[in-house]
Amino acid sequence: MAPRTLYDKIWDAHVVAQEPDRPAVLYIDLHLVHEVTSPQAFAGLRTRGLRVRRPDRTFATMDHSVPTRRGLAVVDPAAAAGEAQLRTLAANCSEHGITLYDMNSPHQGIVHVIGPELGLTHPGSTIVCGDSHTSTHGAFGALAFGIGTSEVEHVLAAQCLLQQRARTLEIRIDGTRAPGVTAKDVVLALIAQIGVAGATGCVIEYTGSAIRGLDMEGRMTVCNMSIEAGARAGMIAPDDTTFAYLAGREHAPRGAAWDAAVERWRALRTDDGAAFDRTVTLDARAIEPMIAFGTHPGMGIAITARVPSPDATADAGQRAALDRALRYMGLSPGEPLLGRPIDTVFIGSCTNARIGDLRDAARVMAGRKVAAGVQALVVPGSRAVKRQAEAEGLDRVFLDAGAEWREPGCSMCIAMNGDRLEPGQYAVSTSNRNFEGRQGPGGRTFLASPLTAAAAAVTGRITDARTLTQEPR
Amino acid sequence: MTPFTTLESTVVVLPLDDIDTDQIIPARFLQGTDKVGLGDHLFADCGRNPDFPLHAIGARLAKILVAGANFGCGSSREHAAWALVDRGFRAVIARSFGDIFRQNAIKNGLLPVALDADAHARVIAARAADPRCFVRVDLPAQRVSIAGDPTASFGFAIDRFARHCLINGVDELGYLLGFEDRITDHERRHP
């Protein structure tokens, strides 16, 4: 057989049918569901008199619009509207026999945090969810991508999707990251380089020593933001790091089945001589802590750099976009970002709310205080992350610093639950989108790593975490 | 799905690249459990600006939206396509589209038309010269033309299955369920 890429192998193993001039019928191994993009899909099934084909391959959680204040009786009208969606999801799951991690479940959390955590995310599998950051699961060598609600209905009914084969893009990142440079900085640097449409129509495979050197959480952070470069999916071939993470998790295979699975999974790599449609390379040694200053994640610069000038941008469309972004953000070309006052810090989201992210933030905040006038929210990605953080005493670090320690959910990443910026406010956020109004109408978002976000919390300004003295005052 | 063959309409131009689905329909309007009424919230936040092109006289009648490159990037929310359709749009002309948005649009009878730079600029120039200018989209012929300008006729690419589904109003789920036996067979081979 001709040499194949990792994507080719997973694709080939899941094609149920391929008629001439038609998209492939692709089998879906795992379907993750949440409250916001599923109600209309279940309603569609009902209209057609269909049942969910594989409730055993379907798992649901509540995350996007859940309150993150403990015991919050609904006080915010936005949260009240979200309640109806939560009730609808519960009713749909019970009607169709779907496992639901609801607000009383010890497993509840952001869909892309709990899938891996529960061992549902398997190498070589196809995974979809009505959510663009499904690309996160590609960190395990799965083909994982976001779909719209019509497609959610398709998967519920048929456990398959109609799919065109994507182009393949290799992102090769070699070299060792400098201290203080995280997976988030790597992916922000990548998107700054290739642009928010740089990978449109493509499935990315991340390769190279800098990727191999990341732990699973770092790999998830990178794959998570593949969609911000326009990619359908991002993936990393599984290795011992992957297997070590999965071993013993609730939905991972056990005993002899585990050994057989690992043997199969070891074949999940791009063959020598297999061709990608395109390859882009980055040198990890050249990457600095990054910050996205504009209104999409591709407008990113090293934290020590100055805001670029639209005049220096050749492409007319890009120039107009940058000009508009600077006006929205209230920034001038050439000004430094370091030292700029901010109002809010959000540490959370499916990009950066895992235990390693919270440890990073706690390391910076330990023994320091959140700056006067700054609101700092720490929102763990799941109940399991929250329990682990509390077992390690990280909650005390955050609370002692004057930050808020919240219940798990998407929270201010999408601002559907009442956690949001006020118009004009500036935030440093560890989430993935700085689109206009994403964190609240008129809100202005700087995207960065948990280290940078924590440094902003304690100084009240955009700060290079590497310049904070090791020993706090 | 409503079939799509040809469409002739005035256009609204949003001359911006990278319009994401959060702009098209902000997250706070995603809390419903049905698809109706989303058109009222289309571009809700940009729309606060009185100069926003969707507020222009006659914009309500336009069935074609013209935007820049990478239209519909970002969130997978199909609400973006629902909102555009609910507001009366049947086609979006852009330089390129976000992948998930393009799929969502097709499933809702909203035609995504990707034009090359030259053709795209001609459409925008025609609208700038005459706000009432009509643009014609012919899906079977895969052409966009500008009324009153015989030199302005531009081809566009679309994948054959999407074209087939749009022209014939094909129900994709019905088509997919036709593979029942093969799906069952796959499940037997990969338990």
Ligand code: SF4
């Ligand atoms: S944390 Fe943000 S990006 Fe992730 S699933 Fe939730 S809303 Fe989407």
